[in-house]
Amino acid sequence: MDLADEDFLDETLVIGEGPEQENTSAKWSRAPPPPLNPKVDTLAFQQIEIDHYIGKSLPGMPGSKVGPVPIMRMFGVTEQGNSVCCYIHGFCPYLFVSAPSNFTNDHCRLFKEALNQAVKKDMKSNPDNIQDAILAVELVHKQSMYGYGGNDKLPFLKITVAVPKLIAPCKRLLEQDTVYTAFNYQYRAFESNIDFDIRFMVDTSVVGCSWIELPPGSWKLRGQHGHMLELTTRCQLEVDVAWDAFIAHTPEGEWSKIAPFRILSFDIECAGREGIFPEAKHDPVIQIANMVIRQGESEPFLRNIFTLDTCAPIVGSQVLSFEKESLMLEKWADFVRQLDPDIFTGYNINNFDFPYLINRAQHLNVRNFNFLGRIKNIKSVIKDHVLQSKQLGRRENKSINFEGRVPFDLLLVLVRDYKLRSYTLNAVSYHFLQEQKEDVQHKDITGLQNGNAQTRRRLAVYCLKDAYLPLRLLDKLMCIIIYMEMARVTGVSISSLLTRGQQIKVVSQLLRKTREKDYLMPVHQGHGTDEQFEGATVIEPKRGYYNDPIATLDFSSLYPSIIMAHNLCYTTLLTIAKKKELNIQEDQITTTPSRSFFIKNTIRKGILPEILENLLAARKKAKAELKQETDPLKQKVLDGRQYALKVSANSVYGFTGAQMGKLPCLEISASVTAYGRTMIEQTKQEVEDHFRIENGYKNDAIVIYGDTDSVMVKFGVKDIEDAMKLGKEAADYVTSKFIKPIKLEFEKVYFPYLLINKKRYAGLYFTKPDKYDKMDCKGLETVRRDNCPLVANMMNTCLQILLIERNPHAAVDYAKQIISDLLCNRIDLSQLVITKELTKTDYAAKQAHVELAAKMKKRDAGNAPKLGDRVAYVFTSAAKGTPAYQKAEDPVYALQNSIPIDTNYYLENQLAKPLVRIFEPILGDKAESLLLKGDHTRTRCIATSQVGALAAFTRKKETCLGCKAVLPPDREDKAVCKHCESQEAELFHNELQAQHKLEEKFSRLWAECQRCQGSLHQEVICSNRDCPIFYMRVKSRLDMDAKIKRIKRFGALEW
């Protein structure tokens, strides 16, 4: 569910005088456009961004001729890759208000004049010199979309105003004051809260990222053919057109193609001071790496890097070195302007790279840096932007205006669309590409910068990689395509998808439908209520380990199909009063399980069901086309589309439940969930009643669990194929009991199936009888963020043994071994590391990672984690009663000083619960004592710390390598004590064996890091604490040294 966002961006613009566009490098700038004659040529382009400004009206165009008028601006790219800015004239903002029933056309003129007076009086100043605030008042007959009120249309006034910002005062004056005295009437505003850009797109049937065609004769090209209007943008083509003269193509068939947008990915490096996160006021930007790719191509066509101070050349990339930082920044801004990218991307560019560059440039007084957008004279300015959404929580972001270009920050996209353990670029790269990323510490960056041209090149190569990685991720995750398709499906621009919540998507779709059907959308006064409605239901799970095939029946698109089946909509909602008034028969009404009334679709079909039908039909079509398509690029687009359609269909339900939203309707959302609940119950009933021995089936079926939109059925058969057959039969049987288009589908069989609790289960997932598709785990600790990797790995392996090998005993044994390994210190440290981001230093409750950061700062300020860094820590043992937060220690420090790990903490606080949870269904109540208290927990090894209060008083004595007895002084240089001498050979081989393993590991670790850093010759400087290899490297080196010393005790190697 989602949201309640809405925020109106501060629309003040900072105007300056931007530099003229000059193109110094043919490699950077776009190829010149072909000669065009508006009289005979057609111009088609894919728009990516739509905005408007207030300007002067253009002669020959529709709309107001006097005073300031709003002019729409579309930015886009032609199929040849030329950038276009299209000015669209004559579209005016408007709102509706309800009108008294005896209002006639004759009243319109007087009403208009009165309102005009009132609005002008209301304006404190009139900087734009608006002469006519109200352009027109028109009497129309429409219906409110909220609630069924018969088929009679009611009078409304459509009030057209000069500029968008006059809509709000109009509404206020009409609703609160008496403007027009002829009627004593309480006016109610409709559709006054619609963004002007959305309004425009709805009225002209333009959807996001669609193709726009300007037919010959309808448009004018600026700067040519006598049309000498000023060029105000950095686009190659600037054209003017009337709002009703262009063709907006629906993105289908040929027009679903995607133009070769230029995507610039960049990354900056700053030279921070020791121990302080870089600040724009003090720390210079030292490198900016840029990668530019055309949408649809697989390799960047331009790679370059701007460096402060000299930098040795790099094959395949242009190196631009500057002596002065301010010149570098100036030239970079110049590069961006010449490149004219459509999309900016990178990792965390919105909240770090861009603000840092802009602030730094301001601090250094760099000339013309801020002009990064497409409008020549508008500066890019940082604004704080708070997005409040139920889905994402409160997020403070920075927003920066780049008129005509879309900032597409990969980090924000990932945070929005994916649930991950960690969002560092390292973690993300490992998660999606299975590659670790070299990570260089701030301290080392400064060191490399202060070296020579070679070390700076080392840094540059690293920086270039960081600029390239977002492009690879964008490609792999199809982000751009999915967002474009989402924009097309929902009809909003791509940037509003990124900066706004879910609401706007549904509003845009609703408006398109209401316009068609003469409905008006009321203005909802957002106020939160505490009214809660019951959520989805779960059938109490019959917990256990099922060594039988369990068929899973799913309702496909449950909530959308409920809305469609029962015709739930704003327009069909019926109040009891209206029901009486209109004298509607019972058989024309659906009464929902939550006691709301809706008109049946025989009387009136709702618009929500219609929207959903269109979305689902479109999805079906996209999926069918996807199967046919052979071109991989078009396949991607179609796949992106079907995904966007699915998400959009599901967001409709959320929209009706969002109480702070534009138009919540609890009757709808409560009915939907109520239906969902009863349907799950009913399915259980139907299945258990029908599939019985009496009805000729081999066994009685039992529903063992049911959740939101699925039920798990045990048919009692032992064969997967039989279970699948029965599953299909059951799905069809139950589907026939429900109203169309509700459909129960048989999707998969779990065999075996481990049902742990509500929303927690695991099973082998079969869609065809011969081979399983995957192991499916829901709600288990395999993905939780605040666990150490050991937990996830152990759980995974246990489940594998349980489910794939079907050997519960082996799984228990394995778990015991891991516990024993843990207690005997045989677990690799990287498996025990927990990482957390240091977001602020003063938490109310003491937190382990915060305490540790403070401790590390005392030790070595240069290496201590800073705000925004991720702190990695392990729990080390301490005196009894020490609170957990004081036990956190830097893993590297713990390794180097052999500080013992608090294995008990890991056992009790990390491993115990998840383990008991998965084994309880198998072992019953004994699980806990069997796993956590058995024989295997009796042997423990505790390392002795080399630091700490007592360490100073201890003297290390050599012990026998065989029996660990302390060696007497005369044997201290020997390996074993007298009693163990007979076994010396064996003990020696034991050591050799261990050493072989260590050595192999050591060399593999280094080889791995060399491969990862992409260089054999350069030393490994990576300190990526998200990477297990980093700790292994530190440990392996210590282990090697220790092992060699032990082996030396067996005597010198001399022949």
Add this chain to the structure above:
Amino acid sequence: MEIDDSSEYDRKIVSFKDLGRFKLTERRYNDDSLNIYTARLNDLREDTLRRAKLKWTDYQHVEVSRLTLETLGKSYILIGVLYKDQRLKPSLLRDLSKELQLEAQPNNNYASVDDQLFLEDETLRVKLVGNHMDIQEVVTGLVCAILGHELENGTFWVEDWCFPGYYPKSSSVSSSLVEDGKILLISGLDLVNNTDEFSLDLLSEWITGMAGCANAQKEEAAIAKVIIAGNSIRSSTKIYSHKGYHEIKSHDQLKIKEDVMAMHKLDAFLSNILNCCCVVLMPGEFDPTCNYSMPQQPFHPCTLQKSVRFKSMHGATNPWIANIGGRVVVGSCGGPIMDIMKIAGLSQLSPLEWLERTLIWRHYAPTGPDTLPIYPFFKNDPFVINEWPDIYFAGNMDEYNTKLVTADEGHAVRLICIPKFSETKTAVLVNLQDLTTQPISFGDRLM
């Protein structure tokens, strides 16, 4: 058996000097700069460039990083280390992430058609493209000169290439000093798994002169050195999966017991031979020695308590270089060749051909440390070929194979693949004087 009492043969004695190049005096693991590649490149750059300039006269040599400053499309000579990017190469990271995979498959081929080739010098790496170079016949870690030109997308189009070539012959070495005598090469005794005592006894009797007729004894007496080239204890290890610590542990314990037993067996076998003949014992990849990574250090004396008392016993490194009777003998227990064959898994070349190539590549173990474990050398690369071997062998091969290679200056080198004794019951006899070889089998069947 007929024994002619009257004839008596003296055991040949030849001069012997272990050149000790691969001996590690001190082992340290705490240096960050693992820079064996830089050392390798520095050692071989000059010679490679000299040969390259002879091959392509009119081209200029540039550093990889200077390439972008030069004219695009013009051909230049680059010198660097080759790096082969292979998806199938074992990766620790990948192993970690799929810990779940319950069984680890031993992988004998790292090559696939998707492999990419790079050239790298101290400064930078560039991707090599073009079909001129057969990517399947080169491996990671080779020093190489490439003639070609940069393409617009930053890759380098290969027109021709050139390796360092044979070690230039120095005039001071003359063959007149070569002594008369033979050496016997054995490898892969595999005492843990080899239950066939008979052939081993036969071997020992033959060496010591207890078997064969007078002629045979005469031949036997000419054996001045027995070189045991690795894997005397075992010649393979089973790969165990991650699952079950106790299983691995008990397996380890068993392995150690076996090792200790086999060491005793080896000790007995050696001390028997040592009575009358000199033995050089090299450790192998799977032998329990003081280290696993190349160069492997000799067996620890304390593990061979009987043999260690003989002066005729010599513990050697793997690989190993010595001067025996005026001949430079170099060899390894076969690990580097096996690793090369994994990297070039799609190539059809025989081990002997790879052995020959290492001479041209001028490196005994080029794939280390990338896929072949190598001790972290910081300042030098001891595996660079700095001499002209007369006898160059690789142990533990599947079959016996040999070839006499004659280099540009007329200098000859005898290449030998020593077969695994445990499987072929075959040893190889080499005549120091004329470099002829002869396989000798000790099977219980007539072959």
